[in-house]
Amino acid sequence: MPTYHDLMRDLQVKNDSKIVMLVADGLGGLPMAPGGKTELETANTPHLDALAADGVCGLSIPVLPGIAPGSGPGHLGLFGYDPMQFLIGRGALEATGIGLELQAQDVAVRGNFCTLDAAGNISDRRAGRIASDESLLVVEKLQQVKLPGVEVIVRAVKEHRFVVIFRGAGLGGHVRDTDPQQTGVPPLAAVADDAASQRTAELANQFVAQARELIKDEPKANGLTLRGFSAKPAIPSYQELYGLRAAAIAVYPMYKGLASLVGMDIVGQAKDLNEQVAVLEQNWQKYDFFFLHFKYTDAAGEDGDFAAKVKRIEEFDAIIPAIRKLGPSVLIVTGDHSTPAYLKGHSWHPVPTLLHSDCCRPDTCTTFGEDACLRGGLGQFQAQYLMGLAMANAGRLSKFGA
Amino acid sequence: MPTYHDLMRDLQVKNDSKIVMLVADGLGGLPMAPGGKTELETANTPHLDALAADGVCGLSIPVLPGIAPGSGPGHLGLFGYDPMQFLIGRGALEATGIGLELQAQDVAVRGNFCTLDAAGNISDRRAGRIASDESLLVVEKLQQVKLPGVEVIVRAVKEHRFVVIFRGAGLGGHVRDTDPQQTGVPPLAAVADDAASQRTAELANQFVAQARELIKDEPKANGLTLRGFSAKPAIPSYQELYGLRAAAIAVYPMYKGLASLVGMDIVGQAKDLNEQVAVLEQNWQKYDFFFLHFKYTDAAGEDGDFAAKVKRIEEFDAIIPAIRKLGPSVLIVTGDHSTPAYLKGHSWHPVPTLLHSDCCRPDTCTTFGEDACLRGGLGQFQAQYLMGLAMANAGRLSKFGA
Numbered sequence: 092m093p094t095y096h097d098l099m100r101d102l103q104v105k106n107d108s109k110i111v112m113l114v115a116d117g118l119g120g121l122p123m124a125p126g127g128k129t130e131l132e133t134a135n136t137p138h139l140d141a142l143a144a145d146g147v148c149g150l151s152i153p154v155l156p157g158i159a160p161g162s163g164p165g166h167l168g169l170f171g172y173d174p175m176q177f178l179i180g181r182g183a184l185e186a187t188g189i190g191l192e193l194q195a196q197d198v199a200v201r202g203n204f205c206t207l208d209a210a211g212n213i214s215d216r217r218a219g220r221i222a223s224d225e226s227l228l229v230v231e232k233l234q235q236v237k238l239p240g241v242e243v244i245v246r247a248v249k250e251h252r253f254v255v256i257f258r259g260a261g262l263g264g265h266v267r268d269t270d271p272q273q274t275g276v277p278p279l280a281a282v283a284d285d286a287a288s289q290r291t292a293e294l295a296n297q298f299v300a301q302a303r304e305l306i307k308d309e310p311k312a313n314g315l316t317l318r319g320f321s322a323k324p325a326i327p328s329y330q331e332l333y334g335l336r337a338a339a340i341a342v343y344p345m346y347k348g349l350a351s352l353v354g355m356d357i358v359g360q361a362k363d364l365n366e367q368v369a370v371l372e373q374n375w376q377k378y379d380f381f382f383l384h385f386k387y388t389d390a391a392g393e394d395g396d397f398a399a400k401v402k403r404i405e406e407f408d409a410i411i412p413a414i415r416k417l418g419p420s421v422l423i424v425t426g427d428h429s430t431p432a433y434l435k436g437h438s439w440h441p442v443p444t445l446l447h448s449d450c451c452r453p454d455t456c457t458t459f460g461e462d463a464c465l466r467g468g469l470g471q472f473q474a475q476y477l478m479g480l481a482m483a484n485a486g487r488l489s490k491f492g493a
Numbered sequence: 494m495p496t497y498h499d500l501m502r503d504l505q506v507k508n509d510s511k512i513v514m515l516v517a518d519g520l521g522g523l524p525m526a527p528g529g530k531t532e533l534e535t536a537n538t539p540h541l542d543a544l545a546a547d548g549v550c551g552l553s554i555p556v557l558p559g560i561a562p563g564s565g566p567g568h569l570g571l572f573g574y575d576p577m578q579f580l581i582g583r584g585a586l587e588a589t590g591i592g593l594e595l596q597a598q599d600v601a602v603r604g605n606f607c608t609l610d611a612a613g614n615i616s617d618r619r620a621g622r623i624a625s626d627e628s629l630l631v632v633e634k635l636q637q638v639k640l641p642g643v644e645v646i647v648r649a650v651k652e653h654r655f656v657v658i659f660r661g662a663g664l665g666g667h668v669r670d671t672d673p674q675q676t677g678v679p680p681l682a683a684v685a686d687d688a689a690s691q692r693t694a695e696l697a698n699q700f701v702a703q704a705r706e707l708i709k710d711e712p713k714a715n716g717l718t719l720r721g722f723s724a725k726p727a728i729p730s731y732q733e734l735y736g737l738r739a740a741a742i743a744v745y746p747m748y749k750g751l752a753s754l755v756g757m758d759i760v761g762q763a764k765d766l767n768e769q770v771a772v773l774e775q776n777w778q779k780y781d782f783f784f785l786h787f788k789y790t791d792a793a794g795e796d797g798d799f800a801a802k803v804k805r806i807e808e809f810d811a812i813i814p815a816i817r818k819l820g821p822s823v824l825i826v827t828g829d830h831s832t833p834a835y836l837k838g839h840s841w842h843p844v845p846t847l848l849h850s851d852c853c854r855p856d857t858c859t860t861f862g863e864d865a866c867l868r869g870g871l872g873q874f875q876a877q878y879l880m881g882l883a884m885a886n887a888g889r890l891s892k893f894g895a
Contacts, residue, residue: 121854126548129854154893155497156874157881158504176494184895307753321675331882437892441886465856471872489656 095479096332098491099171103334107343108420108485110380111337111371114169115407116162116346117389117430119442119461123397130388130397130432131443132460134404138411139445143459146308147421148463149469153428159437165427166446167351170382171333171478172326178265179352180321186254187348189195191244193323198291200320202228203270204251204312211277214268218251218312226250229312232305238294251312255298263288264322266295271316278316278333291320319457329380333482338374340367341384350382364406368413375417389437392430400432421484422447425457427478441471448484497736497881500893501573505736510822510887512737512782513773514879516571517562517809517830518748521844521863532790532799532834533845534862536806541826541847541861548824548849549856551871553879555830561710561841567829568751572784573735573880574728581754582723586611588656589750591648595725600664600693602722605672606631606653606714606761613679618672620653620714628652631714640696644677653714657700658858665690666724668697673718680718684847693722730756731782735884740776742769743786752784766808770815777819791839794832802834823886824849825879826861850886 093101096134120130152453153160154174165173179187182199193199204218205225205351230247237243241259248254265284270275274392277456281295295317306313329337331354338358341351347357356378359370362450367383369468385407393399414422428437441462445456454468469480494505522532555562565586566576581589584601595601606628608619623631632649635657639645643661649658667686673679681696697719706713731739733756740760749759751796758780761772769785776783787809793802816824827874831842845866847858856870867873871882884890 121852125855150872155500155881156878157883157885157890158500159885159890159892161892164894173494175496175500178495179894181895431852437883438852439890461854462857465872466868471874492831 104413118426119429121431148467151440168474188345207314520828521831523833550869552843570876583721609716
């Protein structure tokens with residue numbers, strides 16, 4: 092039985108259309124009190140409303156009912172991948188999140204500095220949450236580790252966190268965490284869960300032994316644990332699935348990383364929305380598909396700051412005219428999940444989504460908001476089908492079957 | 494690829510929330526004439542309407558479009574199990590339905606008394622629908638059967654029906670029915686469909702041989718057939734999937750049995766709705782999840798009695814205030830399937846469902862009925878996802894992926 096991806100591969104056709112997907116992170120919300128409006132419904136969004144009136148709306152279910160996704164599964168869904176099937180391990184996601192581009196032979200793992208007592212037991216699992224600039228110096232020591240036959244890449248993340256990449260042939264990613272998740276005991280040895288990961292585990296243990304020697308005199312960060320060993324996830328690319336030259340325009344490394352995992356080019360070095368729009372304009376001729384990521388709607392939601400999220404949505408609304416001016420064949424506005432200020436975190440609630448094209452069968456929605464989208468023509472649908480809709484509306488999918 | 498159940502196992506967190514699921518059996522209905530209202534829409538349900546106004550509504554699809562479920566798949570769906578994957582054999586369901594608690598080594602089978610003629614052919618497949626009190630005496634004779642190495646449990650059900658449990662090691666459940674489904678021929682021998690069920694088939698044939706000897710002089714019930722051999726279904730428990738201490742408050746044995754199959758405790762011995770509410774109140778501190786089952790909406794529908802079903806729905810509505818007074822974190826009202834009086838039986842029509850919590854993103858529904866639910870925020874969804882939504886709304890699921 093062919094999969095949806097098989098259909099994308101088989102039915103894709105090329106044309107001159109441009110598809111733009113605008114992702115306001117954590118866009119969906121909740122009222123703060125019964126009878127109230129959500130953040131999006133409260134915001135003054137004339138441009139999004141006009142787009143909703145011209146286009147078709149709906150609610151996107153990021154994974155499955157009740158499941159609140161992290162950024163990884165949330166974006167993979169929007170990019171057209173079943174987030175239950177395409178899993179990104181913690182190590183791969185961390186590496187991606189700091190802008191390291193994973194290669195096919197890599198195994199990435201997240202490291203934590205910890206404090207070891209004289210007996211070698213963990214006394215602080217986070218090395219006193221050592222400051223980032225201090226941690227950077229310890230990471231530099233780890234960069235001296237040499238292992239036989241593989242390249243070792245170590246990069247600081249933040250505070251006590253760092254990433255290690257083992258790069259070389261024959262490394263499986265199925266190795267157990269060495270973090271015992273408690274104090275008063277020593278770090279665990281790395282243990283492979285399958286034969287293909289035996290060498291990875293051995294290298295990880297050698298890495299830890301050399302590292303321990305290099306940092307043994309550190310006051311706080313004199314030990315380390317490793318979590319979330321993961322190979323580069325095997326994800327078919329945008330080029331393969333959709334035949335699209337795809338560009339990602341994001342400010343935060345995490346979203347650049349996610350986009351690069353599916354084969355998008357990371358373009359520009361924009362630091363805010365206006366710069367992102369400028370990058371979009373500059374690259375308009377070079378690509379077929381543009382993913383533009385806006386982080387601050389999520390950040391305000393995580394902070395529980397309803398008013399700030401409303402304001403961020405209004406900022407986001409303000410870039411719509413410049414984008415419409417470019418004349419995209421398909422313009423999508425959505426989020427990777429909901430982040431209601433009321434819950435101060437990612438949630439499972441379906442995400443307001445709109446799609447505008449010349450053939451999108453408009454519905455009766457005249458505003459862009461949770462309640463309006465509930466009556467929209469896209470209905471409630473799984474995020475993983477959004478790219479198929481984008482392709483269809485761009486005239487980039489031929490008929491299935493004769 | 495992880496399943497939805499894997500997510501429930503992995504993401505569950507514990508807190509002090511209480512989840513109440515009220516199931517009005519066969520709740521959904523149909524108008525009796527074009528342009529009319531359904532039973533639920535006709536009923537005066539001020540408390541359900543208020544709950545709908547505060548909560549979120551939708552329509553639950555018990556199995557898949559067009560499929561009318563029996564009580565088994567109907568409830569398994571509501572409990573969060575794919576009813577296509579988790580099948581309960583007829584024997585297991587019958588045993589469960591009369592309150593027999595199945596053990597891991599059991600094979601249960603439904604028996605029918607029949608009338609055999611002098612040549613040993615079936616002349617009446619139901620033994621003249623022998624009265625229950627008369628049948629009970631014949632069942633007592635069957636209880637004298639002794640088989641090597643296994644315990645045999647025989648219990649009367651109703652009229653010509655009874656249940657046999659073979660309890661012992663190494664018994665597979667894949668044995669063909671001995672009921673030839675016609676008269677004028679003898680009962681069939683039990684035949685195993687796999688090697689693991691070979692011994693079950695042999696024991697079943699020994700059981701029949703001894704039973705025939707014990708009841709050969711019965712005027713009507715001088716023979717028997719066996720149908721629906723089934724091992725205890727392997728269903729992960731509520732504790733395992735959801736981390737919930739779950740209680741079932743039901744009047745009828747069938748529903749207690751279904752709840753016990755998924756690991757709920759059967760609490761109280763309530764005989765009507767008010768007693769069920771009292772049992773709920775008494776056990777409020779002891780459990781995290783409560784399943785409360787109301788049978789009579791279905792019974793009235795099966796009778797084709799529209800007015801009686803309306804009245805039963807109003808009785809059901811009357812218990813809502815007492816339940817809300819307990820302050821459940823999540824309160825769900827639904828049915829296991831529709832039983833329209835117009836059809837006098839279970840149907841496939843999606844079932845009105847409402848969910849109330851402090852974070853349920855209310856919709857515009859202000860009444861609880863089929864037509865209102867069609868515009869509800871839960872949309873039309875498969876029943877098997879209802880428990881995930883309950884868990885999410887109770888704050889009992891952490892984020893999927895980083």
